[in-house]
Amino acid sequence: MKPTYLSEEAISTFIASAFAEDIGPGDYSSLSSIPENKTGQAKLLIKGDGILAGVEMAEKIFKTFDPDLEVELLINDGDHVKFGDVGLIVRGSSISILSSERLVLNCMQRMSGIATLTHRLTEKILHTKARLMDTRKTTPNFRLMEKWAVLIGGGVNHRYALYDMVMLKDNHVDFAGGIRQAITSCKAYLEANNLDLKIEIETRNLDEVKEVLTVGGVDQIMLDNMDYATMREAVSLIGDRYKTEASGGITEETLVDVADCGVDYISMGALTHSVKSLDISLKAF
Structure with missing residues (x-):
């Protein structure tokens, strides 16, 4: 389908x-x-x-x-x-x-x-559970074609646009006043507007991961720009409670090492913006 x-x-x-x-x-x-x-x-x-x-x-x-x-x-x-x-x-x-x-x-x-790029990179991580995923870093008015191409190459589409999933990134968290405030406010807004959307939240360190685990109420946790040791520890802390996504500056050279950390998804803007x-x-x- x-x-x-x-x-x-x-x-x-x-x-x-x-x-x-x-x-x-x-x-x-x-x-x-x-x-x-x-x-x-x-x-x-x-x-x-x-x-x-x-x-x-x-x-x-x-x-x-x-x-x-x-x-x-x-x-x-x-x-x-x-x-x-x-x-x-x-x-x-x-x-x-x-x-x-x-x-x-x-x-x-x-x-x-x-x-072609998506297929080549996907082949590199077949030995892991990680799936390669795109981002919104697409050409204006050409997103439909670019995300379709990622699928054809064997990758996974992340959210299509701002309206079909909530992603609370670092700036959302900072402007909201913190992780708890961002998640609480988000869930209240979705309920008030009768919106059934998945929620992903970005974390930058283990303290933020632990806070998300304490607050709960999300579907996926992004591990942004973490070194391998920190990412592996974060994955261990999260366990099976939420899906995990590695993001931030991931290249073809670092892709396999990131996948070996045990994350569920790896998002790469380069799939669409640098091809x-x-x-x-x-x-x-």
Whole structure:
């Protein structure tokens, strides 16, 4: 089952907005140079090694722009690809193919880059119980695609936005006047507004972990920027009472050591904010 953020309405809204940005009143390059009734075909050419993502999205983009386009999918989302592979073939109006080409490539190149990185990092921690998780450090108006790509790569989505989960971070705690005040106020607000949301709270040291355990009332505890020894002790203190998430400056080089500390989740903003796109092109033939 797909997550709720991948609704047909959300996808359609994104595509419409992206076409409005890219095409506006018209693709005058294609309209001015190609006969209106000209037809052709093009192949999606993979020019790097990785995990392909965005195939399903590409079909939706082509079909949204021109329902008469025929899209033959040759490789599925999540499949390994190598240089020279052909991901799909699109046939129909030459103008329609060219007008929708860039949006398809922009989505697939970035999504495939994210899926490739997520898959590579996930493979490194398979010997542990930890699951790799994304963050809200996404490209504005492109979050849907980026979080979808993390899923395709084998990762886990954290909250989608500010409205579907409560995360009491260090600044919330400090502005609220402390951990007890932040949790108490949060629970009262959720009850008063009839909101059924999970609560995660960030901790920076063992004293804060102990205070959260005393206060209770949360679902997950974030262990932020802790050294390995402190993180292992925190995990031991928490036990099975709450899920744990390691966060803060985690890199590919430190990932395995963090996972070995026994946390349930490891969140990495780099999955979406520092990824290299996979090289993909669309070529007529």
